[in-house]
Amino acid sequence: MTPVVDEKKVQGKKKQKNKKKADPRKLEIFDACFALGGACNWVGDFDDAIRYFKRAKEGCEEQLGRESEKAFHATYSLIPCTVMRGGEKIEKYRDLLKRCERVLGVENVITLETLNQLGSNLDDNEEYEEAKGVWERYLAGRVKVLGENHKDTLGTLNNLGVIYELGKDHEETKKCSRNFKKFLYASGNSERFAQMITSCPGLAFEG
Template sequence: MQRTIIVPLSDNEEYEEAIIVHERCLAGRMNVLQEDHQNTVESLNNLGSVYAGLKKYEKTLEYYERALNGNEKLLGKNHTSTLMTLENIAVINMYLKNFGKAEELYQTALEGYEGQLGKDHKNTMKCARLFRNSLATSGNEEERLLALTTAYPWLNEDDA
């Protein structure tokens, strides 16, 4: 039920109010369920997303990394929820201009998506696009960019 309340607040950019609601939700889940419960991990991820909306990227990373640790423990490293959190962390590292770290995370997420979902799944394709953009932005990864566009030829068509 709280998710119904929280999402519209975030969508309406009422981030400060959303943080209060998310923190209250997280505190309750930490108290009742502990940190290693999937609902608590979901709250960590949600709070990270609100901080991302505020462009408070260090705080965002703090929550996303806690969510990643929880997902890895509960679901495993190759579960799609874990991979999505990994991808979110890569995006934030791009905003922070930590290109090497972002590219490493995108590579790991992309390999996981491909193994779990296949090359043509929308999550794999989205991650491949983000990875391509990361490599292109950093400007010093031509060899890896070529390997990526060879593995995913449609990436070249995105620009057409």
């Protein structure tokens, strides 16, 4: 009896065999490019930030593949540094989000942070309804990955509170406020500090 050959498995093995092994020394250089790009971005030197992030992106794509996590990270880092109109930036984040969800999964940190940035840009562009949906997805992902009491959810709760307040969704604002206080105590921040950092005072003062 002639054995059945699984062509997909054969091709997969060939690809694995022909796959170039990444050079650890080069990857260290690209990690340094990430760090330098982040530092330049922090001080507002966007031209140099773009240069370093591009080098990291090209290097990671060459060493690890176009759909590697580090290549996606470099693409994510490049978008906010690049001068473009709000609508163009939103489309860049949408495209990156689709690719991240397909390749990395919905709970990957790059996928979640892309969701967060998409929400922020929609908010800046006054597309509040869509921003609300995006941030709700982001919050659900953060809670699932990090747990309910992680302090990183504070900013998302605040963003959602602002959106709910703008939309006069008082019930959701109250719910957000209760959760905000819960996360506040878990993170070790005082309510006084929360009142200072939140752009939606209702979250801190709501009873």
